[in-house]
Amino acid sequence: MFASLLRNRESQAKQLFVSFIPSLLAIVGFFLLCGLVLQIRGQDPLEFYSIILVSGFASFDDFGYVLFNATPLIFTGLAVAIGYKSGLFNIGCEGQLYIAAFAAAWIGIHLNLPPFLLIPFCIGGAMIAGAGWGAIPGLLKAKYGAHEVINTIMMNFIAFALMNYLVTSVYQEPGQMIPQTQQIHEAARLPRLASFLPILPQSNPLNVSFLLACGCAVCCYIFLTYTRWGYELRLVGNARDAAAYGGINPGTVTIWVMALSGAIAGLAGVAEVMGYRHRFLDNFSSGWGFTGIAVALLGRNNPFGILAAAILFGSLNKVALDIEILLEVPRGLFLAGQGMLIIWLVSIESLSRRGTKKS
Amino acid sequence: MIFELIPSTLRMATPLGFAALGGIYSERAGVINLALEGMMLIGAFGYVIGTQASGSVWIGLLVGIGFALALALLHAVATVTFHADQIVTGVGINILALGITEYLLPTTEQVGGLPHWKLPFIGTYSFIVYLLPVLMVASHILLFKTPWGLRLRAAGESTEALAALSLSRAKWQYIGVLLSGIFAGIGGCFLASEVHYFTKGMTAGRGYLALAAVIFGNWRPLSGIAACFLFGFATALELANRWNIPGQLLNSLPYILTMVVLAGWVGTSRPPASLGKMQS
Numbered sequence: 096m097f098a099s100l101l102r103n104r105e106s107q108a109k110q111l112f113v114s115f116i117p118s119l120l121a122i123v124g125f126f127l128l129c130g131l132v133l134q135i136r137g138q139d140p141l142e143f144y145s146i147i148l149v150s151g152f153a154s155f156d157d158f159g160y161v162l163f164n165a166t167p168l169i170f171t172g173l174a175v176a177i178g179y180k181s182g183l184f185n186i187g188c189e190g191q192l193y194i195a196a197f198a199a200a201w202i203g204i205h206l207n208l209p210p211f212l213l214i215p216f217c218i219g220g221a222m223i224a225g226a227g228w229g230a231i232p233g234l235l236k237a238k239y240g241a242h243e244v245i246n247t248i249m250m251n252f253i254a255f256a257l258m259n260y261l262v263t264s265v266y267q268e269p270g271q272m273i274p275q276t277q278q279i280h281e282a283a284r285l286p287r288l289a290s291f292l293p294i295l296p297q298s299n300p301l302n303v304s305f306l307l308a309c310g311c312a313v314c315c316y317i318f319l320t321y322t323r324w325g326y327e328l329r330l331v332g333n334a335r336d337a338a339a340y341g342g343i344n345p346g347t348v349t350i351w352v353m354a355l356s357g358a359i360a361g362l363a364g365v366a367e368v369m370g371y372r373h374r375f376l377d378n379f380s381s382g383w384g385f386t387g388i389a390v391a392l393l394g395r396n397n398p399f400g401i402l403a404a405a406i407l408f409g410s411l412n413k414v415a416l417d418i419e420i421l422l423e424v425p426r427g428l429f430l431a432g433q434g435m436l437i438i439w440l441v442s443i444e445s446l447s448r449r450g451t452k453k454s
Numbered sequence: 455m456i457f458e459l460i461p462s463t464l465r466m467a468t469p470l471g472f473a474a475l476g477g478i479y480s481e482r483a484g485v486i487n488l489a490l491e492g493m494m495l496i497g498a499f500g501y502v503i504g505t506q507a508s509g510s511v512w513i514g515l516l517v518g519i520g521f522a523l524a525l526a527l528l529h530a531v532a533t534v535t536f537h538a539d540q541i542v543t544g545v546g547i548n549i550l551a552l553g554i555t556e557y558l559l560p561t562t563e564q565v566g567g568l569p570h571w572k573l574p575f576i577g578t579y580s581f582i583v584y585l586l587p588v589l590m591v592a593s594h595i596l597l598f599k600t601p602w603g604l605r606l607r608a609a610g611e612s613t614e615a616l617a618a619l620s621l622s623r624a625k626w627q628y629i630g631v632l633l634s635g636i637f638a639g640i641g642g643c644f645l646a647s648e649v650h651y652f653t654k655g656m657t658a659g660r661g662y663l664a665l666a667a668v669i670f671g672n673w674r675p676l677s678g679i680a681a682c683f684l685f686g687f688a689t690a691l692e693l694a695n696r697w698n699i700p701g702q703l704l705n706s707l708p709y710i711l712t713m714v715v716l717a718g719w720v721g722t723s724r725p726p727a728s729l730g731k732m733q734s
Contacts, residue, residue, distance in 0.1 A: 244541050245666075250713075252705075253706040385545060388542060388545055389546075427553045427557030429553070430552055431549075434548070434550025437542060438528065438538070441539045441542045441543055445537045
């Protein structure tokens with residue numbers, strides 16, 4: 096085992112590259128499949144490919160939209176990956192980000208403080224709310240052995256119902272029919288990057304939460320690679336019994352990992368409420384928690400891989416919008432492709448894992 | 455007053471019951487099936503486009519079941535043959551089904567419903583409603599009283615038991631997953647046939663609710679159907695909206711109950727021992 100660890104270190108760069116081969120294959124397969132579907136529809140796939148290249152990268156404005164789309168996916172991707180590294184499946188990102196978004200909105204509406212206090216309060220409150228919602232399935236797993244996947248799914252639906260209740264019956268904006276809260280204070284809003292960067296037009300929604308997401312990816316990388324807790328987390332994921340033998344309590348790790356994962360997923364809600372909409376709107380997320388699973392898979396659970404995968408999905412979302420308008424191809428094509436991508440990736444991953452075991 | 459709620463309870467419980475029955479077959483064979491949601495959705499979709507294209511609800515029913523079966527086959531190939539992670543594959547299939555149905559969204563033209571039968575003392579319902587209890591009892595007998603059921607369950611309880619009898623575990627898992635496709639597909643067809651059209655994401659989490667019913671019913675058909683009726687009743691109560699209870703609370707009741715049962719605070723819930731495990 097030690098020999099193999101040493102060998103790994105020598106060829107770490109190569110290993111890292113090899114580990115991304117399935118992702119690259121899946122992406123190529125995805126684009127080929129989309130091209131094929133268009134060919135069958137009687138449209139020119141080359142036109143589609145040229146739209147892909149132009150759509151997200153033609154101007155700073157376009158690229159700003161790509162990064163804006165990517166922001167929540169970076170958070171949910173990281174949240175899924177943190178859980179996965181310790182052998183836990185957090186399918187509850189969707190619920191956690193709603194709870195956190197509501198917490199951010201509540202604090203942003205009810206506290207009247209200067210920005211340097213209010214912004215940390217909102218973000219902190221949201222992370223605590225997300226962590227709490229995530230910790231419950233962790234606790235149930237650690238104490239009662241209840242499977243976290245089922246419980247996170249159940250808690251998603253409970254969160255949807257709770258949010259719907261709060262936003263239609265208690266905190267609905269007065270005099271409005273839309274299920275949304277009133278706006279948060281100016282002081283709680285994260286500024287748009289366009290206000291510092293003259294290359295972006297004022298209309299571009301890219302905001303500080305993107306920088307927060309990049310910082311979060313770096314922090315996750317450092318946390319996982321260089322800290323004691325990161326080591327414990329990975330050890331529990333790779334060798335639960337060895338971890339227990341080494342004096343680590345896997346149950347405790349399960350609880351705090353789920354809480355941490357929930358807190359990070361919650362930041363996706365922060366990005367929405369504080370960075371973009373400035374209020375809580377019911378059902379605002381378009382499945383970010385679930386796309387986060389695809390992002391984490393494609394990024395091989397590596398924080399920087401996730402950053403790249405989220406940007407890819409961000410550009411795909413923009414492409415989807417453009418081809419809907421330009422080629423009249425319904426957006427569902429990309430959703431279907433995303434589903435196929437997930438299935439391919441897990442299948443290839445498991446095949447390659449079995450391949451290495453045999454050799 | 456409770457009696458007024460019976461029709462809507464039955465209508466709510468039936469699609470859940472079929473999907474849950476499918477879930478029981480798949481999970482008893484050891485394959486976690488999160489894809490019930492996607493299979494129901496594509497079943498509903500298949501029913502509508504099949505009926506629109508042919509004008510016959512029977513063709514629609516077959517197309518719906520066929521589509522759901524295709525997704526089940528995909529789930530089986532990925533998880534049983536390639537040993538892909540069952541949970542991730544299930545999520546992938548649900549996204550795939552959502553995408554396909556959105557891409558090929560049928561027109562809003564109304565389609566006919568499946569035939570309704572009038573039975574004395576019960577009322578007039580789609581024949582699918584009557585089929586459910588029959589199938590539940592038959593499944594109970596099949597799973598727990600026959601050698602066939604014993605083998606299917608053996609696939610879920612142990613990774614080696616069937617190998618020791620020189621039987622293929624993979625074959626039984628394929629059977630379990632494919633049956634789940636058929637039943638979830640029927641559930642989806644029923645859903646579409648009751649409202650006469652297809653809308654984007656119309657299953658709205660019913661597949662997951664069915665999964666909750668599987669767990670709540672301890673992976674047994676008869677308790678499973680009871681769970682579905684309980685969940686269906688909660689939805690019927692919400693729709694009736696009579697006692698000023700927030701609908702959202704009734705809505706989330708099944709999920710809370712499932713969590714409570716899963717934690718072992720009330721009753722016991724024991725999954726098949728090798729659920730989700732593959733030979734290494």
